[in-house]
Amino acid sequence: MKQEELDTVLQVIENPVRRRIIKRLSRGTSYALQISKELGLGQPLVAKHLSMMQSAGLVTSTVESRRNPSGGKRKWYSLAKSVSITMDLAPNLFMERAVAFGALPVKKPSVGVGLLSKRVRDALERQDDRGRLSLVSEILGDVDRMIREVEEERVALLTVRNAAMTEAARIASKLEDLDKKRILFHILEEHNREVESISQSLNLRETVVRSLLEELEREVFG
Numbered sequence: 001m002k003q004e005e006l007d008t009v010l011q012v013i014e015n016p017v018r019r020r021i022i023k024r025l026s027r028g029t030s031y032a033l034q035i036s037k038e039l040g041l042g043q044p045l046v047a048k049h050l051s052m053m054q055s056a057g058l059v060t061s062t063v064e065s066r067r068n069p070s071g072g073k074r075k076w077y078s079l080a081k082s083v084s085i086t087m088d089l090a091p092n093l094f095m096e097r098a099v100a101f102g103a104l105p106v107k108k109p110s111v112g113v114g115l116l117s118k119r120v121r122d123a124l125e126r127q128d129d130r131g132r133l134s135l136v137s138e139i140l141g142d143v144d145r146m147i148r149e150v151e152e153e154r155v156a157l158l159t160v161r162n163a164a165m166t167e168a169a170r171i172a173s174k175l176e177d178l179d180k181k182r183i184l185f186h187i188l189e190e191h192n193r194e195v196e197s198i199s200q201s202l203n204l205r206e207t208v209v210r211s212l213l214e215e216l217e218r219e220v221f222g
Contacts, residue, residue, distance in 0.1 A: 009056070009098065020041075022079065187216075
């Protein structure tokens with residue numbers, strides 16, 4: 001997902017009311033009046049947020065072909081994106097990332113994910129809803145357990161990374177030149193020492209970047 005798309009999504013989900021609406025829509029399509037009743041919110045407020053979310057591309061809508069008993073045509077809303085957003089913030093750490101996902105993985109997944117995907121496909125082949133729901137419930141429990149394990153491992157890795165960046169920040173604090181510090185942090189965060197890339201990212205002339213890189217090689221990286 002591009003940075004502009006991520007910024008748009010973050011602008012939408014920063015509002016707690018919109019997050020409640022998103023959670024409701026994650027359980028199925030609905031319309032403004034129904035959502036307002038379920039969440040205890042005014043219908044005009046819900047309609048306003050739904051309109052904003054649709055403009056941002058997070059929800060889509062369809063209008064009923066037939067009129068309802070009240071004489072109008074309901075507009076049904078559903079979520080339009082499947083995305084995972086992570087943001088890490090610490091004294092010496094900031095990372096943000098958004099990854100879109102959708103269909104079952106077609107590339108080579110891990111053994112565990114591959115087995116879970118097969119179990120989902122097997123469940124979809126069941127003819128009776130009761131048996132299918134029982135299998136799906138078991139799969140959801142296993143998936144959530146695996147996600148928790150991955151998140152715990154990720155937290156441990158972030159702790160290690162923050163400790164390493166804390167030491168890097170201590171070393172960087174000894175540098176008097178601000179642009180030299182910026183270049184150093186760019187290298188540590190982006191793992192990229194290409195002059196052109198650094199120049200564009202930090203808005204510095206390539207000649208300046210090249211000169212400061214040479215100084216960093218002598219003073220820091222050795």
